[in-house]
Amino acid sequence: MALTDRLLDAWYKGHPALALMRPLESLYRRVVNRKRARFLAGQSERYKAPVPVIVVGNITIGGTGKTPLILWMIDHCRARGLRVGVVSRGYGARPPSLPWRVHPQQPAEQAGDEPLLIVNRTGVPLMIDPDRSQAVRALLAQEPLDLILSDDGLQHYRLARDLELVLIDAVRGLGNRRCLPAGPLREPVERLQSVDALLYNGAATDHADGYGFQLKPSALVNLLTGERQPVNHFPPGQALHAVAGIGNPQRFFNTLEGLHWRPVPHAFADHAVFTAQALSFSPSLPVVMTEKDAVKCAPFAAPDWWYLAVEAVPSPAFVSWFDSQLNRLLP
Known part of the structure; x- marks a missing residue:
């Protein structure tokens, strides 16, 4: 088991050795709290965009479903007639320069897997830069927009924001509720008291302190041909190789099991770089992966490789709340 996997297991299931990391956690908390206080007090420069900025982020290490929610928000805002853009750090991207405008069909190693997925799916104007304030400036210089969504960036205080949405895995929760490196939190749990809304990924109903949302499988898409098939394309009991290079691979494997297939799990690191050789599995079975992984694997895909959209x-309560916020921000 890789070090990151062992840490995640300890953070969410407990391990006595984590007590040794509490002095480092204390130092980390002080640094994080001072950084946020400095920006909020105006002691460090913050960029305030001329249009509303909505940050979709988390305070935990690991995937919480930000990208699917961003995709939903893009469609929802466009249905209201809004011109929406997206900014992202572009984790793992190696563009020729920064800020970098992501266009469909760019190489994933240049654009980053999540930004490329978003642009391929929606065609939305999207700019990547670790300095998200720079990304917003560059995007607004190129596009007339009504609203900007920041994919992650909750801790990037250089960019002022009008709304903060935080996603939490409904099953894993906040783990041991401790900050790095003694736990999975990027910021102390008290930070949640200052955000505008919490969303629990995987919750069938709303929580007392937040809203539920779920990820519903919609189609199987062939990497080589783009052919779309319904999720009952494979019969119940179908064995297949399941590939997931995401923050929480087990959630993907559970989804495949929920479709009554028999996945052989192959978990990779989040944002992993794939090769055809790494995905040459035995026995020969269909391969099903996440859409995020598919944007990196499409150039060398085999005929029986699919991604699950x-x-x-x-x-409904979140949709109503979100609409009320849009009405407030964009009268």
């Missing part, structure tokens, strides 16, 4: 389905 999923759609975020937020609760």
